[in-house]
Amino acid sequence: MKDKNIYDIIVVGGGPAGIFTSIYGSQSGNKVLLLEKMEKLGKKLLIAGQGQCNLTHTGTKDEFIDKYGDNGSFLKKAFYKFPPQALINFFAERNLPLVSTEKGKYFPNTFKSLDVLSVLKKELEKLDVQIETKMEVLEVNFNDIFQVKTKDNEFYSRNLVIATGGLSYNITGSSGDGYKFANKMGLKLKNTKPSLTPCYVKDYPYSNLQGVSFKSILLELWRDNKKIKSATGDLLFTHKNISGPAIIDNSRYFEKGDKLIINYSGIPYEMFSENIRKIINNNGNKMIKNIFDNPNFSERFIKFALKYCSIDENKKCNLLNKSEIKNLINYLTKFEFEISKLEGYERAMATSGGIDLSELNKNTMETKKIKGLYFVGEVTDIDGDTGGYNIQAAFSMGALAGISIRR
Numbered sequence: 001m002k003d004k005n006i007y008d009i010i011v012v013g014g015g016p017a018g019i020f021t022s023i024y025g026s027q028s029g030n031k032v033l034l035l036e037k038m039e040k041l042g043k044k045l046l047i048a049g050q051g052q053c054n055l056t057h058t059g060t061k062d063e064f065i066d067k068y069g070d071n072g073s074f075l076k077k078a079f080y081k082f083p084p085q086a087l088i089n090f091f092a093e094r095n096l097p098l099v100s101t102e103k104g105k106y107f108p109n110t111f112k113s114l115d116v117l118s119v120l121k122k123e124l125e126k127l128d129v130q131i132e133t134k135m136e137v138l139e140v141n142f143n144d145i146f147q148v149k150t151k152d153n154e155f156y157s158r159n160l161v162i163a164t165g166g167l168s169y170n171i172t173g174s175s176g177d178g179y180k181f182a183n184k185m186g187l188k189l190k191n192t193k194p195s196l197t198p199c200y201v202k203d204y205p206y207s208n209l210q211g212v213s214f215k216s217i218l219l220e221l222w223r224d225n226k227k228i229k230s231a232t233g234d235l236l237f238t239h240k241n242i243s244g245p246a247i248i249d250n251s252r253y254f255e256k257g258d259k260l261i262i263n264y265s266g267i268p269y270e271m272f273s274e275n276i277r278k279i280i281n282n283n284g285n286k287m288i289k290n291i292f293d294n295p296n297f298s299e300r301f302i303k304f305a306l307k308y309c310s311i312d313e314n315k316k317c318n319l320l321n322k323s324e325i326k327n328l329i330n331y332l333t334k335f336e337f338e339i340s341k342l343e344g345y346e347r348a349m350a351t352s353g354g355i356d357l358s359e360l361n362k363n364t365m366e367t368k369k370i371k372g373l374y375f376v377g378e379v380t381d382i383d384g385d386t387g388g389y390n391i392q393a394a395f396s397m398g399a400l401a402g403i404s405i406r407r
């Protein structure tokens with residue numbers, strides 16, 4: 001074994017998680033090697049937020065924890081050690097201030113992911129991290145020390161950090177290699193599936209309403225006659241599926257055959273029903289199509305809904321019968337879809353599932369079974385909502401692992 005090839009830390013994967021592990025792990029003079037299989041670092045980071053890079057979000061720690069499905073509490077220590085404000089400071093101190101949009105998303109003030117990557121690369125260089133691109137790790141072994149094999153090289157280290165990402169958008173390099181390594185090391189994995197995707201439904205009726213959107217609809221997810229989840233958020237009809245944050249952020253829970261019940265009004269059923277009946281009674285001479293003042297009910301949508309309920313849009317309110325009113329209220333507040341499929345990994349923005357969190361020490365990201373072995377970022381069973389939560393989690397987990405190794 002050649003001495004020069006023994007590192008304090010080898011990091012596999014040059015996305016945000018691996019880059020931050022390298023930065024924080026090397027700060028006390030550790031010898032760090034970062035191995036990336038693509039020709040350059042951070043290919044997924046470059047396409048994040050449509051090339052603008054939505055790095056993080058406004059919100060308290062508790063609000064953040066809520067954005068990672070059932071697994072958010074695993075990130076408490078990572079967010080304590082490296083909270084969103086630390087990320088904002090990190091870039092500001094390196095002349096790339098972040099700015100927040102009215103929806104609370106933080107972007108670099110240039111709105112260019114390339115600038116984010118360039119700050120990160122400069123920092124890696126400053127800290128003398130050895131970066132090897134086009135260096136795909138094929139095998140990892142542990143025998144007192146870690147051995148990392150690529151096609152033509154072998155490297156050795158005292159600590160090994162796997163930051164290979166998930167399975168989505170594998171053109172950026174993330175093709176699930178971390179799961180293979182974990183498997184070989186005897187670690188449990190949670191089944192993976194595409195997350196952050198739009199949702200296809202059976203007999204989709206809204207192709208012609210492409211672009212119609214709704215604010216803060218109420219959504220319920222049902223499986224085998226049991227309610228699994230209630231959520232609220234914005235919804236969008238596309239020409240072939242339903243999308244928008246309400247769908248995308250909850251897609252990690254969806255399975256084929258599940259029922260989605262949508263309340264397009266955003267107002268609880270009883271309240272909506274009572275209100276609309278009053279409006280109908282008080283406006284007997286108005287045409288039904290003209291009585292809606294809810295901003296979610298665009299003219300296009302209401303015309304479609306009335307047609308679907310076989311109600312003439314020009315019918316006067318005082319001529320509507322009880323069952324017509326009931327059908328319309330149900331249509332607007334209890335519309336049922338059956339999920340037929342989600343997008344595949346090639347279109348999903350994240351992967352849910354991965355390294356089972358029970359295998360990791362949440363205070364350090366080290367595996368409980370093998371000392372010196374760490375997993376960070378999307379390769380773990382952590383996936384967040386849209387809005388900067390995934391990149392923040394990757395950075396925070398990377399920083400936590402790096403700091404922990406330094407100690």
Ligand SMILES: Cc1cc2nc3c(=O)[nH]c(=O)nc-3n(C[C@H](O)[C@H](O)[C@H](O)COP(=O)(O)OP(=O)(O)OC[C@H]3O[C@@H](n4cnc5c(N)ncnc54)[C@H](O)[C@@H]3O)c2cc1C
Nearest residue numbers: 013015016017037048049054137165173377378388390391
């Ligand atoms: C289109 C799109 C837009 C997105 N936009 C946003 C956004 O705006 N905000 C947000 O928060 N999140 C966004 N995300 C999600 C976010 O980019 C990821 O969650 C984040 O990049 C995960 O970071 P990571 O470091 O864990 O993994 P990755 O960024 O996937 O990095 C993993 C790296 O490991 C390398 N690698 C894999 N296997 C090997 C191997 N065997 N040897 C060597 N190297 C290897 C890969 O080449 C890759 O560079 C988006 C995702 C997509 C697909």
